[in-house]
Amino acid sequence: MDPLLAVARAYNLGVIEDACEAIGAEYKGRSAGTLSDAAVFAFYPNKQMTTGEGGMILTNHTDWDMLFRSMRNQGRDVFNAWLNHTRLGYNYRLDEMSAAMGLVQIQRIEALLTKRAQVADWYNERLAEIDLIERPHIAPSTTRMSWFVYVVRVRPPASRDDLMQRLAEVGIPSRPYFTPIHLQPFYRDMFGYQPGDFPVTERLGAVSLALPFSGVMTEAQVDYVCEHLQAAILETSAA
Ligand SMILES: Cc1ncc(COP(=O)(O)O)c(C=O)c1O
Structure with a gap:
């Protein structure tokens, strides 16, 4: 700012x-x-x-x-x-x-934020052990984080889209976050943008994965997500 x-x-x-x-x-x-x-x-x-x-x-x-x-x-x-x-x-x-x-x-805002921070901490701990997953970085200027989503970056040879598919197969929803704005159909039609116009944005858009995240998640649910993420990475990056 x-x-x-x-x-x-x-x-x-x-x-x-x-x-x-x-x-x-x-x-x-x-x-x-x-x-x-x-x-x-x-x-x-x-x-x-x-x-x-x-x-x-x-x-x-x-x-x-x-x-x-x-x-x-x-x-x-x-x-x-x-x-x-x-x-x-x-x-x-x-x-x-x-x-x-x-x-x-x-x-209840303090309690709501504290619960989300707890869920983020559980993810941070478990994902530190998982290769090819880059956890969210908190900028030094952020003296208090308010957790809204939990988004990781998937490093090659693992593939974000393959991981999403594997997770979905075991009942874990996850989402790309975000598809670059200039590649949305409206912006392509309106302004003629094409893949390749903003390579850094596109590279990040292709590897960012929002994991299930809310203030009502339990530690066991975070474990479930992380275990399946780990298994999916081993399977897909070995394939
Ligand atoms: C960063 C940001 N800006 C704007 C909005 C839009 O909010 P609303 O649809 O309530 O106007 C959202 C909602 O997802 C958001 O996350």
């Missing part, structure tokens, strides 16, 4: 943090979501805390605050003004039931 903020300052740009996967995380001791002009959080059920769907935007700028409140409320300028639309807005209000769920979840 510091280098980004320096560039933004130099060119008089606003910065909006995408903190959707980072609730509770800290960058050099400062909380994700407080580092820039505004920040967004997402509360889909796969996130550290959930409201079912929806999210939240934070800002300390009073004028932005009024703008965001207006835009989410169909462009009404004064909050609750009856059918008086000053700008083109959206219906982006979080509904009451979702907000109620969020209020309860946020009270």
Whole structure:
């Protein structure tokens, strides 16, 4: 964030943090979501805390605050003004039931984050023993990690796609994470991107594997995943 903020300052740009996967995380001791002009959080059920769907935007700028409140409320300028639309807005209000769920979840946020960190620790320990699997690196500037997903890199001669297939055969779901944006059909059609345009991104996109991860996983389940991952690596890289 510091280098980004320096560039933004130099060119008089606003910065909006995408903190959707980072609730509770800290960058050099400062909380994700407080580092820039505004920040967004997402509360889909796969996130550290959930409201079912929806999210939240934070800002300390009073004028932005009024703008965001207006835009989410169909462009009404004064909050609750009856059918008086000053700008083109959206219906982006979080509904009451979702907000109620969020209020309860946020009270449990420390416990939710601690449980996820425990699951990540179990993976870190077990995967340290497994050749050809590179565990997640935590940047030194991340003074508190908030675990959202657990993504490893698969080193050759092991193949990410073969491992996914083997894991699926024993009932373990895993996913590529992420397919590079420029290779998504929409971006190819719209901008003409092709394989080879961003080789580093593509290399990483081909070897990144999201393992099953949630705050309700047990140690035995982590063991099960790691044992089968180890077996799959031995089988596929020997073949
Ligand atoms: C980093 C990041 N940004 C943005 C989003 C989008 O969130 P939403 O679909 O709730 O707007 C997500 C959700 O998966 C995310 O992980």
